[in-house]
Amino acid sequence: MHLLLGDPQDSFCLSIRHALEALSYPVRMIANPVVHPSRFEWRLNNDQSASQLVWGDEPPLHDNELAGVLVRSAGWLDPDGWRPEDLAYTQAETQAALLAWLWSLPCPVVNRYSPSLWYCPQPPFLSWRPMLRRCGLPTMEALVTNVETEARAFGRELALTGFPGTVYSPFTDELHYLVMDDKEWGGLAALQRVAPVCLAPPHGETQMVCVVGEQVIWEGAPCSEAALLEPALRRFASEIGLCFVALALALAQSPGGIAVIAVETHPCLELFGTVAQEQIVQGIVHILTGQNDARHGTQPVMDRSSL
Amino acid sequence: MILVCGGLADGVTELVCARLADCGYPYRLLDLGNYPAGFQVNWRWLPSGPKGYITSPQWKLDLEEISGVYIRYLGPEGRVTLPEIKASSAPAMYHEYDTGLMVLLEDLPCLVVNRLGGGWSNNSKPYQSLIVRQCGLMTPSTLVTNDPQAAYRFYESCQGEVIYKSLSGIRSIVRRLGTDQLTRLSLLRHGPAQFQAFIPGDNVRVHTVGDQVFATRVRSAAVDYRYVRKEGLDVNMEATSLPPVVEQSCLRLARHLDLPFAGIDLKESPNGDYYCFEINPSPGFLYYEKHSRQPISLALADLLRDGFTGSVERCTADCSSETGVR
Numbered sequence: 001m002h003l004l005l006g007d008p009q010d011s012f013c014l015s016i017r018h019a020l021e022a023l024s025y026p027v028r029m030i031a032n033p034v035v036h037p038s039r040f041e042w043r044l045n046n047d048q049s050a051s052q053l054v055w056g057d058e059p060p061l062h063d064n065e066l067a068g069v070l071v072r073s074a075g076w077l078d079p080d081g082w083r084p085e086d087l088a089y090t091q092a093e094t095q096a097a098l099l100a101w102l103w104s105l106p107c108p109v110v111n112r113y114s115p116s117l118w119y120c121p122q123p124p125f126l127s128w129r130p131m132l133r134r135c136g137l138p139t140m141e142a143l144v145t146n147v148e149t150e151a152r153a154f155g156r157e158l159a160l161t162g163f164p165g166t167v168y169s170p171f172t173d174e175l176h177y178l179v180m181d182d183k184e185w186g187g188l189a190a191l192q193r194v195a196p197v198c199l200a201p202p203h204g205e206t207q208m209v210c211v212v213g214e215q216v217i218w219e220g221a222p223c224s225e226a227a228l229l230e231p232a233l234r235r236f237a238s239e240i241g242l243c244f245v246a247l248a249l250a251l252a253q254s255p256g257g258i259a260v261i262a263v264e265t266h267p268c269l270e271l272f273g274t275v276a277q278e279q280i281v282q283g284i285v286h287i288l289t290g291q292n293d294a295r296h297g298t299q300p301v302m303d304r305s306s307l
Numbered sequence: 308m309i310l311v312c313g314g315l316a317d318g319v320t321e322l323v324c325a326r327l328a329d330c331g332y333p334y335r336l337l338d339l340g341n342y343p344a345g346f347q348v349n350w351r352w353l354p355s356g357p358k359g360y361i362t363s364p365q366w367k368l369d370l371e372e373i374s375g376v377y378i379r380y381l382g383p384e385g386r387v388t389l390p391e392i393k394a395s396s397a398p399a400m401y402h403e404y405d406t407g408l409m410v411l412l413e414d415l416p417c418l419v420v421n422r423l424g425g426g427w428s429n430n431s432k433p434y435q436s437l438i439v440r441q442c443g444l445m446t447p448s449t450l451v452t453n454d455p456q457a458a459y460r461f462y463e464s465c466q467g468e469v470i471y472k473s474l475s476g477i478r479s480i481v482r483r484l485g486t487d488q489l490t491r492l493s494l495l496r497h498g499p500a501q502f503q504a505f506i507p508g509d510n511v512r513v514h515t516v517g518d519q520v521f522a523t524r525v526r527s528a529a530v531d532y533r534y535v536r537k538e539g540l541d542v543n544m545e546a547t548s549l550p551p552v553v554e555q556s557c558l559r560l561a562r563h564l565d566l567p568f569a570g571i572d573l574k575e576s577p578n579g580d581y582y583c584f585e586i587n588p589s590p591g592f593l594y595y596e597k598h599s600r601q602p603i604s605l606a607l608a609d610l611l612r613d614g615f616t617g618s619v620e621r622c623t624a625d626c627s628s629e630t631g632v633r
Contacts, residue, residue: 044433054454090498093474097501115427115430118431133356141353143351144352146346172402
């Protein structure tokens, strides 16, 4: 049995479901296996880890009967009917149980997230830099400052290099703001009086790429400079222990050269066109059905041999 | 130069500063109670990593001078909000400040006590249990379930000697599963809970500091000694030693989670087995140092100065001193 954890309308889950069913694999889609209507039971001691799921009057599904798990949901509860304080507690408990259970499973799990990515799925881009650097993936310069003159100097430097402005991005928000004229610089200075700001050069055209197991899948044909990054992209996926991760690259024609500008640890199929989508689905099906020998597809960080 | 990031209203940060001062180890305090007010930061990420500085009214610290960092993030309490910030926006701003600082600390090449990565495991106790087993420590027989019948079966299989506690990082009091709770097992249908076989014996709190281990035996009749006063009971603490194999497992566990400084909760059963319950990435060791008089803060000061390499020139300051914060 393959388990697909996600919303019933999730297009990714549905695509994987269709692909698995076309190969005659039994599949169940469920938003959250550790809450009603599932009956979840997991026993753990020094010698064994054994879990089962029961739905209605069906026979139990034991963990060793699971062939693969696709994770599209971190076990979010429907807030309807909950008091906020109770919801927050139960949500935390549910996510804690689900994270650990996924790590206890002997089958392939796409993705088996580390606790940091489970609880903080979209960390600020700057936080990826140490690992991107270690893997040989280029990034653009950035400045964090609450000193107005330093921010202005950074902007002037970018202008001299041919950039049309400076991009301000809050650490805790996905929004980006292009700072160009004096009024915008004045607004930024006002912000700097209450918080350091993160500035980076604007980028031009971007290209999406993802790693599925050992396969690098591009949205459109990569330029030669981008194609050279494939080993580094595989290394990156391996380092973060994900068998499916997407990155956005600013292309070589941008001032400053090719650079990674975003990492998406929970990628949507819609980030890619139909050709790439088909490759991604097939790649994930290969992993879920045990046909992919990608080491980081099944045993990313923790040595599970003792589990 | 050691950089301490924390709030002086926090006793643990205060103790770390005091110990560094006693030892004569130079440090700078980035007071998170006020940050960013009064500080100027300028960090530029080059291909090789971040360069730049932090200044306060009294000092300027170049990032390249930082040899070790101690960080203890603050909650909303103990923070002074800038007058320009509405109270309703303050939590979001604190999050923004902490995230920006975290991004820098994660990318510094020096020792950071502790980086965030391994600490996230503390939000899932059963996840930690999986790692605990892998590192050679024992974990109590555990059930995680949302099925009342499964919980009852576990209760019976343990002859009624069962405790329950939170699965997540939300602090909860460890309690015995008794007849009152058994009548409420149907509530499990709303979400899973964690049950464990009760392990009798002494609690042992272990602090790993680099490659050093400090164990404190905690004797109390309370199920959860942290709340001993609520139960009207006593607690007694003393320094103790661990079997070498348990010490090594504790160090392995801390290293596995990339925690140069960690608090590990063990219990020694009457037959001498050591069970591990959790590992804390930001241990409030003040309580244990005060009661067991073990030089935990001294070891931490040495670690911050020397990293894991060790040094023959160790500070000999008196550990009972808690003054000297600057």
